[in-house]
Amino acid sequence: MSKPPSLQDVARAANLSPATVSRYLNGSLALPADTSARIDRAIAELRYQPNPHARSLSRGRSDTIGLVIPEIDNPFFAKLAAAVERRADAAGLALMLCSSLNRKERELHYIERLRRNFVDGLLFATNHVDTGELVRAIGANSNVVIVDEDIDGLVAPKVFSDNREGGRLAAEHLLAHGHRRMAFIGGPQTIMSTRERSAGFREAAIAGGATVAAEYFGSYSIPFGREAARRLIAERGGITALFVASDEILYGVLDVMRESGLSVGDDLSIITYDDAGPLAFLDPPITAVRQPIEEMGRKAFEVLRDRLNGMVDNPVILLPVELIERKSVKNLA
Amino acid sequence: MSKPPSLQDVARAANLSPATVSRYLNGSLALPADTSARIDRAIAELRYQPNPHARSLSRGRSDTIGLVIPEIDNPFFAKLAAAVERRADAAGLALMLCSSLNRKERELHYIERLRRNFVDGLLFATNHVDTGELVRAIGANSNVVIVDEDIDGLVAPKVFSDNREGGRLAAEHLLAHGHRRMAFIGGPQTIMSTRERSAGFREAAIAGGATVAAEYFGSYSIPFGREAARRLIAERGGITALFVASDEILYGVLDVMRESGLSVGDDLSIITYDDAGPLAFLDPPITAVRQPIEEMGRKAFEVLRDRLNGMVDNPVILLPVELIERKSVKNLA
DNA sequence: GTGAAAGCGCTAACAC
């Protein structure tokens, strides 16, 4: 493989200076038809492709953004990544994928990369409680937008789904089906998403004359779903409905219920949160509060673009959720 | 935000030349403790971070690899991406995520990027039949390794799972449970994965005295799963077992079966392929041929590394699959 | 409308 052609080569072939060709390529110039034709021909002949590193070095930016998520191997974040990538690509930006594994050092590492303009901006989704480092690291920078989960105390643009409303929707759906004793299984009690979902749920349940007789907090994971389900089954007194705060928790619960010979619906009505997996294909299909994942990705990207274009305010955007009714809630009425 | 410090600044602060600092940073040099201490201090004080673009431009490579997949929003590719990213990260390489949406132009675009060293190498997973462009585009380049699905006629390192063996395993499992009339639903008949899964299945079925009474080819998608299931239900004559070539197809089939009041197991035994989704949580849990996704990612990455380090041969690596027995196959014996 | 020249921040000969 011989050395690829440079701007210089194109300029030479077109009998022009590199500067002219560069300007033409960047559209900052209207050239006479004759000149531009020469350039086009030279480019085609040499199969010229600009070198993005040289370009980035010279311009001080990379036309690349990063997406920091806990783990791509999770349907929710996979869908988020897909949405973001579509938008970024349409805008001519490349997407750097960064799985933090929820580890602080890794998150900080990516923020450092941002500082050194490896990427122009970052979409940041974390899943754990910050002890201050993130706030400090991100605070210094303006091109970060927070998605999905809050970082308390950080001033930055943020895009979330309306978690509280989601909790409310779940409770109201259960109320409408005659349930009066409910339970909730959430993620970490300290993080915003669980706090809000739980609060909205409890709020609406109580307002509707029901009680949330049991609440379990742990993590958004299958094992915790199992654990909480076992406890719920052991302790429950007349609970007829359960709201779980993520699909992973749901899977753990389903597993334990099957083990225990309990039927979803007849023995316990269930609503889950996220609706990122193939819930419609479970038996019974599971009713869920659906997060607007596609739209979160889109919106977050747009906010980041605005930032890159100089926007300075720090909006907190709440996207509407939606209850998808399937077959996992029994009508007691 | 003031301009970030450069190598120059560090050198100045440490009373050295940029070259020395650069060498030290790249480990190509053992410095006297005194000198290196001065550098370390300067770096810490200035909070220096190397500029990756300058580095890439100068060295002619980027320490970044690309992963081209049809769509990240698919559990199989999401898991593959996760595996690749873990390895890449451990090796100090960044990962550029490229969703091709299975479109040729987009695939070619990413290959062009490779040519211009935006990335050092590419892991390439496509899902459609190549009409020659891909072979030509990739053929010119040596830093591409093909994963998951073959590109016919291309000479390059390739990492697949053992699709034929997967088909065989499925048939043998059904045989062992007394099934003698079977059906198969695959993806596009023209692509390697479907060809092989189908061939292995048919081969082993016939060898075991069974017949594959119906075969449907289409695409790895839920809608096609539905379509094929409808036809199967309409046409089937005494078929007791079905092997589907992907999880997506499975979901479509399950949907139609539920609509039709058919029971998985009692009315029709099912084995699926991939095992990337939450199959264990379906009811009944679905028996599957599991692809070694994690290992495919790992292996593909390693082969790419070898390439980047000058390896020149073109191995075709077949990774072993495994049958995960659950509850969707009824014993007829 | 076009060109010359300086630089972006780093690495890699080549010297000493």
Next chain:
DNA sequence: GTGTTAGCGCTTTCAC
């Protein structure tokens, strides 16, 4: 061991 000197390929003043 350390410094000097050229680039890497592009963008961007500043001229004309």
